[in-house]
Amino acid sequence: MNNGLNLLANGVLVHNLILFQGLGLYALLRYTKTVNTAVKAAVAMLATTFTACIIAEFIQPLIPVSFAMNLPLYFVIALVSGLLWHRLFEPLLGNNADQSLLTAFVNSALVGLLLNMSANYSDGESLLGYGFAGALGYGLVLIVMAGIRERLELTNVPKAFKGVPILLISAAILGFALMGYRL
Amino acid sequence: MSLGKKFASGIFKENPVFRLALGLVPALGITHLAINGLYIGIATTIVLLGAVVIKSIVSKYLNKSVGFFIDCASLTLLTTLIYRLLGVYQPEILVQLGIYLPLIAVNGMVFQRLSQETAPVERIVDALGMGIGYTASLTLIGVIREFIGMGKVFGVTIVKGSLTPFSLAATVPGGFVIVGLLMALCNALANRGGDVHE
Numbered sequence: 001m002n003n004g005l006n007l008l009a010n011g012v013l014v015h016n017l018i019l020f021q022g023l024g025l026y027a028l029l030r031y032t033k034t035v036n037t038a039v040k041a042a043v044a045m046l047a048t049t050f051t052a053c054i055i056a057e058f059i060q061p062l063i064p065v066s067f068a069m070n071l072p073l074y075f076v077i078a079l080v081s082g083l084l085w086h087r088l089f090e091p092l093l094g095n096n097a098d099q100s101l102l103t104a105f106v107n108s109a110l111v112g113l114l115l116n117m118s119a120n121y122s123d124g125e126s127l128l129g130y131g132f133a134g135a136l137g138y139g140l141v142l143i144v145m146a147g148i149r150e151r152l153e154l155t156n157v158p159k160a161f162k163g164v165p166i167l168l169i170s171a172a173i174l175g176f177a178l179m180g181y182r183l
Numbered sequence: 184m185s186l187g188k189k190f191a192s193g194i195f196k197e198n199p200v201f202r203l204a205l206g207l208v209p210a211l212g213i214t215h216l217a218i219n220g221l222y223i224g225i226a227t228t229i230v231l232l233g234a235v236v237i238k239s240i241v242s243k244y245l246n247k248s249v250g251f252f253i254d255c256a257s258l259t260l261l262t263t264l265i266y267r268l269l270g271v272y273q274p275e276i277l278v279q280l281g282i283y284l285p286l287i288a289v290n291g292m293v294f295q296r297l298s299q300e301t302a303p304v305e306r307i308v309d310a311l312g313m314g315i316g317y318t319a320s321l322t323l324i325g326v327i328r329e330f331i332g333m334g335k336v337f338g339v340t341i342v343k344g345s346l347t348p349f350s351l352a353a354t355v356p357g358g359f360v361i362v363g364l365l366m367a368l369c370n371a372l373a374n375r376g377g378d379v380h381e
Contacts, residue, residue: 022212022355026291029204071266071285072259079255106255108208108289115282160371161363164204168363175356 004129009181011133015116017109018141019175024109028171029164031142038146042139044089046132049110051081053131056114060127074114075106082106109138145171186308193312199292200320200362201369206292210324210362213283215353217337220325221318222276223283226265228314231293233261235310239303254297255288262288292317327361328352 017023024045031041055077063073113134117127148170157166184192199205206227214220237257238250245253266284269277277284287293296313299306329335332353334342342348351357 020355022208022210022358023286025207025211026205029207071263071288075255075259075288106289108286108291111289112208112282112286115285119282158367159375160367162370165363165367165370168359168366172356172359172363175354175359176351179354179356 007126007129008133008136011130011135012137012140013178013181015134016137016141016175016178017113017134018138019171019178021112021116023112024107024138027107027109028142028145029167032146032149032167035143035146035150038142039139040089042135042142044085045107045109045138045142046135047089048078048081048085049113049131049135050128051084052077052110052114053117053128055081056117057127060118070115070118071111074111074118078106078110078114082110109134141171141174144174148174186305189305190308190312193309193314194316194319197313198316198320198369199313200317200324201366202373203292203295204366205295206290206317207362208286208290209283210321211355211358213280214321214325214358215328215332216279217322217325217329218276219279220321220323222269222273223280223287224314224318224321226269226284227287227290227293228311228318230258230261230265230287231296231310231314232307234258234293234297235306238297239306254294258288258293324358324362324365327365328358331361332357 015021018028027041031037113131117130149167152166197203200210209223213223234254234257238254241253262285296310326336330341331349334340334348352361
């Protein structure tokens with residue numbers, strides 16, 4: 001129980017994919033225009049990550065490879081799980097095939113999560129737990145940032161800061177606020 | 184657009200980090216040291232150039248619908264090669280770069296440049312310009328973060344004595360602030376707003 005909570009806190013807060021590892025930023029910029037889009041992207045990530053973790057759990061014991069060779073293996077796993085969910089989510093996210101495949105499914109957050117898992121966790125339960133927690137933290141940040149961004153649209157932001165700069169600075173403030181959990 | 188202008192636009196007018204907001208993962212995750220920014224920028228440039236050359240050769244013989252998978256395969260192959268080479272010649276750097284080196288294979292900037300459909304020579308010049316612009320941006324971010332966060336530049340101590348380094352700059356949220364401010368500065372110089380890249 002305690003171990004499970006640790007794993008959840010690690011994935012959601014302490015090692016949050018976006019705020020503390022800087023992963024999945026393409027999705028942060030692209031899918032946070034409205035809360036609605038952010039929720040869809042978060043669900044897509046959760047589903048893809050969970051599928052990727054299940055595939056990784058089955059494949060890892062069968063193909064013991066060095067860390068250097070993990071990239072091709074995990075890239076294929078991410079691609080397969082992304083393709084599985086791609087057809088379902090594509091109309092919802094409303095993008096052309098390659099872009100949504102890349103940004104919502106096979107993104108740096110998913111591949112980074114798989115590479116992190118292979119380096120730090122070995123047993124099946126931990127793999128699934130960390131994968132779920134990582135995707136949950138990623139989704140939560142997307143939704144919170146979408147909410148902040150909707151509010152920012154109503155404020156008088158200086159021209160040079162409009163768009164990406166103010167979004168990054170807002171994400172930084174959120175990150176600093178959550179940093180207390182890392183101490 | 185002439186080849187010279189295309190090359191220069193990747194460095195200034197369409198800088199991948201500060202103007203297009205692409206490939207931000209290593210820009211925030213690993214540039215707390217300037218040397219990391221330089222290495223990851225060079226590695227990304229080599230992978231992008233290699234993938235563009237492979238695509239230019241292969242695209243004549245293959246259907247367009249498999250283009251994305253060809254890109255994925257070439258990027259994975261080239262990134263693994265770079266990983267192996269760094270492992271042999273610069274193992275300390277490889278440890279510092281961690282998972283961010285393999286993540287070149289899913290770099291948004293690389294995919295975006297590969298999706299462009301222009302003549303092969305134009306593509307190669309564009310990739311070279313973008314790669315140099317990307318490397319320069321990452322190195323600049325690294326220099327600023329390392330200086331503010333640790334009082335050093337490329338490992339050489341600059342600030343000594345009572346002035347305490349602001350260590351938050353070396354963290355990822357600190358990187359968000361520095362990159363955000365640099366982007367705003369670029370927008371102010373170009374008299375533009377910083378709309379999100381689509």
